[in-house]
Amino acid sequence: MDEIPVKVAVRIRPLLSKEILHNHQVCVRPVPNTQQIIIGKDRVFTFDYVFGKSSTQDDVYISCIKPLLVSLIEGYNATVFAYGQTGSGKTYTIGGGHVASVADEEKGIIPRAIQELFHTISENHNIDFTVKVSYIEVYKEDLRDLLELETNVKDIHIREDEKGNTVIVGAKECQVENADEVMSLLEAGSAVRHTSTTQMNERSSRSHAIFTISICQQRDPAESRDKNSVQMILSKFHFVDLAGSERVTKTGNTGERFKESIQINSGLLALGNVISALADPKRKNAHVPYRDAKITRILKDSLGGNAKTVMITCISPSTSDFDETLNSLKYSNRARNIKNKPIVNYNPDWDRIDEMELEIKALREALQNQQSSRVSRTSQVSQDWSQEKNKIRTLEEQLAQFQLECFNHRHCTEEALELLHELKNIPGLTKPQKNRLHSWVAMAEELRSDITSMSGTESAETGSREEPHHITILQLKRELKKCQDALATDEEVFARKEMELKDLQENIQSLLQENQDYQKSLEEAERTKNLQTEKLVEQQILIDELKNKVEEYLQNHSPQGPVREQESKRPHSVPLSHQLQMLTSSFRESSSQSEPRKVRTSPPSYSLERVVAGFRTRSQMLLDLIEEQDEVSHEKFSDHSDEELEKESKNKKNNPPKSPFRRSINRTWTRRNVPEAKAVNNGTRQLFSNTGDMPGNIIFILYHMNNPKYLYEICTPWPVVSYVPETVMESVQESQNLNIKKLKTTELRLAEARQKLRELTINIKMKEELINELAKTSNEAQSVNKQYSMKIMQLEQEADQARAELAEAQKQLQELENKELRDQAQKAKLQKDFRKKMEAAKIKVQVLQKKQQDTKKLANISAQNEKYASDLELNIHNMRQQQAQLQKKLKEESDIKKKLELAVQKDQQQIKELQLKNEQQQKMLRLKNEEIAAIRRRKSTSSIPDQLQQVSTL
Numbered sequence: 001m002d003e004i005p006v007k008v009a010v011r012i013r014p015l016l017s018k019e020i021l022h023n024h025q026v027c028v029r030p031v032p033n034t035q036q037i038i039i040g041k042d043r044v045f046t047f048d049y050v051f052g053k054s055s056t057q058d059d060v061y062i063s064c065i066k067p068l069l070v071s072l073i074e075g076y077n078a079t080v081f082a083y084g085q086t087g088s089g090k091t092y093t094i095g096g097g098h099v100a101s102v103a104d105e106e107k108g109i110i111p112r113a114i115q116e117l118f119h120t121i122s123e124n125h126n127i128d129f130t131v132k133v134s135y136i137e138v139y140k141e142d143l144r145d146l147l148e149l150e151t152n153v154k155d156i157h158i159r160e161d162e163k164g165n166t167v168i169v170g171a172k173e174c175q176v177e178n179a180d181e182v183m184s185l186l187e188a189g190s191a192v193r194h195t196s197t198t199q200m201n202e203r204s205s206r207s208h209a210i211f212t213i214s215i216c217q218q219r220d221p222a223e224s225r226d227k228n229s230v231q232m233i234l235s236k237f238h239f240v241d242l243a244g245s246e247r248v249t250k251t252g253n254t255g256e257r258f259k260e261s262i263q264i265n266s267g268l269l270a271l272g273n274v275i276s277a278l279a280d281p282k283r284k285n286a287h288v289p290y291r292d293a294k295i296t297r298i299l300k301d302s303l304g305g306n307a308k309t310v311m312i313t314c315i316s317p318s319t320s321d322f323d324e325t326l327n328s329l330k331y332s333n334r335a336r337n338i339k340n341k342p343i344v345n346y347n348p349d350w351d352r353i354d355e356m357e358l359e360i361k362a363l364r365e366a367l368q369n370q371q372s373s374r375v376s377r378t379s380q381v382s383q384d385w386s387q388e389k390n391k392i393r394t395l396e397e398q399l400a401q402f403q404l405e406c407f408n409h410r411h412c413t414e415e416a417l418e419l420l421h422e423l424k425n426i427p428g429l430t431k432p433q434k435n436r437l438h439s440w441v442a443m444a445e446e447l448r449s450d451i452t453s454m455s456g457t458e459s460a461e462t463g464s465r466e467e468p469h470h471i472t473i474l475q476l477k478r479e480l481k482k483c484q485d486a487l488a489t490d491e492e493v494f495a496r497k498e499m500e501l502k503d504l505q506e507n508i509q510s511l512l513q514e515n516q517d518y519q520k521s522l523e524e525a526e527r528t529k530n531l532q533t534e535k536l537v538e539q540q541i542l543i544d545e546l547k548n549k550v551e552e553y554l555q556n557h558s559p560q561g562p563v564r565e566q567e568s569k570r571p572h573s574v575p576l577s578h579q580l581q582m583l584t585s586s587f588r589e590s591s592s593q594s595e596p597r598k599v600r601t602s603p604p605s606y607s608l609e610r611v612v613a614g615f616r617t618r619s620q621m622l623l624d625l626i627e628e629q630d631e632v633s634h635e636k637f638s639d640h641s642d643e644e645l646e647k648e649s650k651n652k653k654n655n656p657p658k659s660p661f662r663r664s665i666n667r668t669w670t671r672r673n674v675p676e677a678k679a680v681n682n683g684t685r686q687l688f689s690n691t692g693d694m695p696g697n698i699i700f701i702l703y704h705m706n707n708p709k710y711l712y713e714i715c716t717p718w719p720v721v722s723y724v725p726e727t728v729m730e731s732v733q734e735s736q737n738l739n740i741k742k743l744k745t746t747e748l749r750l751a752e753a754r755q756k757l758r759e760l761t762i763n764i765k766m767k768e769e770l771i772n773e774l775a776k777t778s779n780e781a782q783s784v785n786k787q788y789s790m791k792i793m794q795l796e797q798e799a800d801q802a803r804a805e806l807a808e809a810q811k812q813l814q815e816l817e818n819k820e821l822r823d824q825a826q827k828a829k830l831q832k833d834f835r836k837k838m839e840a841a842k843i844k845v846q847v848l849q850k851k852q853q854d855t856k857k858l859a860n861i862s863a864q865n866e867k868y869a870s871d872l873e874l875n876i877h878n879m880r881q882q883q884a885q886l887q888k889k890l891k892e893e894s895d896i897k898k899k900l901e902l903a904v905q906k907d908q909q910q911i912k913e914l915q916l917k918n919e920q921q922q923k924m925l926r927l928k929n930e931e932i933a934a935i936r937r938r939k940s941t942s943s944i945p946d947q948l949q950q951v952s953t954l
């Protein structure tokens, strides 16, 4: 057994238009007239074949594949596999994409090999060829049958027979009669292969695809080695389109694509390891890790096995792919060292028996597994049973096939025998010719008797004559089953699509509902904002009013005009005589109101006692006033919340405050009607009525939440005393609390608005994803549509052909009937053919009609999807607008929050200031008390004018 190395070809694809557009440079080129390639400046690699950017598909086929096809017909197993990074041209070279839509000169290896194979078959009349094809893919380490998608991935297994041939058990093998049949199977399988768009390739293969052509040849005994037996050869040609290696950073793959990338790369890594192990001469007997991945198990007999193998490494010329290209070249260069030991696969019967044994073994294993897990898998039993049934059916079909072959052989033998007998009677034959004829006749008779003994009794023979009918029925049944299955699949797809549509409609409903909710909350927020603004304006008006009234009041009650004017002229004191006069009268008035006047024998008109008593009364009245205000401050603030504020404002409107002084206390204050306080208040009013005549001032500081300080100066007998009542402090604190509460409410609203924004963003994202998904679905539907239309075209052509055949057959039949042929058997045969063709044409027309209906349905779905997508886009537009509004609101709320924070800070500052002032005032009061005590002490010793002078100074 000779060892031959794996042949390696390298194909450089031209720069793609997008690469040219981005000004990519070329980093690899073939060395002219050699089989070498230069990458970068000076790295040279030698291969068996090198194809530059201008090489054609035909060049590749003629150089690499044609010799393999010859080997296949000779009985060798052959493999061609395309290797390379994603988008480097593997599928293009292998030709497993959409074959029907590709121009003839662009067709890849598989279509060319098919054409040539059938051409060879048609030229070799003496060989009986049986051609079968299978098409599988390895997707995420699962084997999928691309010709029978319903086949469970668990039912497809990779096995190895005794000769080391890799056998894929459980995948459908379709027997084919011509190139067109193979092409339509290739097309159908490629259409369901896992592909998707990535950044690197618009139609990137996400799986390793293996298209296998198996041929069984029955050679003429005269040409075969063993002249006494029918020579049978079974050989296989694997066309392998590997998924492309890819760097996730470059492809930008995420989600499902990312998972696929990982699986693809790990499969290719395993392949690299196998190549390294096989190519390393130092590791001759080392373990080869074939079992690390499914693809390496499948390629086992092609790499280091008994097949003839060509590896085509596809590379991109772009400098941006330099690293990947260099890696591919290194790997493929190493693969050249792999040695295979090809053998011709005779005695396929034995191989078939091996295969059957393997199948039986697999069935036994499955049965054992089933038995062991019966308890837990009762629900699976029926499924397994149907699988078993499927297998039995497959075996039955194979049996029928064998029977057909047997029948053909018998038929041939009969005919040969007849012919030989006729030849024997031909006169003028030489002796050696006669001898040879004689031996042939003997051999044919022997063969016939063998076959007869094999098939048993005569009755069985009669039965077997009926086999072709039986087989035709079987085939028809099979076709019918296929059609039914296709119908069921389509119905399933439509049901799924309808469900999806329903889901999407529900989704839209819920989104519309949400939309309404958002609008409602927005309106609410708007209303609240308006309310707040109104309240603010109202407050401002009240404050202004208050200011005016206080000023008015002060003007009305000051004989010398407005207090503020007076302030500048006379800040601290009034002329003594006038002051005293006023003071005494005021004292008199007040004392007369508070208690019955005491009658003295000779009351001194300017007695110090009286003056001091007057001071006392006034101070008492002032204290009362302060107490009264304290009382007010103990009452509640009313604008803790917006609703309360509203209520309050209503109350205020209904019962406007009567006294301007009361109004001077912010509208946010409420005041109880305290009867005891009334008297004091009257007193205070009286006191104020005389302020213009009194020495000194008392300054009241009133506080307002928004306009912090109002200063009212009221003339008093005291020197300047800044007085901050506790009520004011408390009010400031209350106002601070209020602001903090408002701040919290604003923060809450802010959080709500943010949440809404987040939800809106998620919704928008979800809808966008939905649109993408829809676009994808409609793209897929379109591509399926395209395929269907192509199929319909094909079917129409076939139907035309069938009609033409029918017409031809009818014509022939007519002629036959007219001629009144002697040979009734031939006539009957022709009639049978005619009927068969009629049946076939009918089935084809039915299939065509069904496909047409499906296409129409699919077209409808894609139109619906488009409409739905446009609706969704509109929806997203609306949501974006909402989002913008919400963001605006968020900004406004943030501004309010900032303002409130500022107000709180100011409050705190003022509280501090007020506390400081309070302390100062208390200190001053203490001083005043001390001074009064000093005056009292001096009273007995000094004269009245002196005393008065002292008081006035005070």
Ligand SMILES: Nc1ncnc2c1ncn2[C@@H]1O[C@H](COP(=O)(O)OP(=O)(O)OP(=O)(O)O)[C@@H](O)[C@H]1O
Binding pocket: 012, 013, 014, 016, 084, 085, 086, 087, 088, 089, 090, 091, 092, 093, 201, 203, 204, 205, 206, 242, 243, 244, 245, 314
């Ligand atoms: N020799 C070539 N001449 C012209 N165009 C080519 C050639 N090789 C590849 N292309 C183009 O390059 C693009 C990518 O090719 P292809 O899909 O065959 O890559 P791939 O290696 O199979 O990628 P993946 O591994 O992602 O499936 C296709 O548009 C194809 O038409």
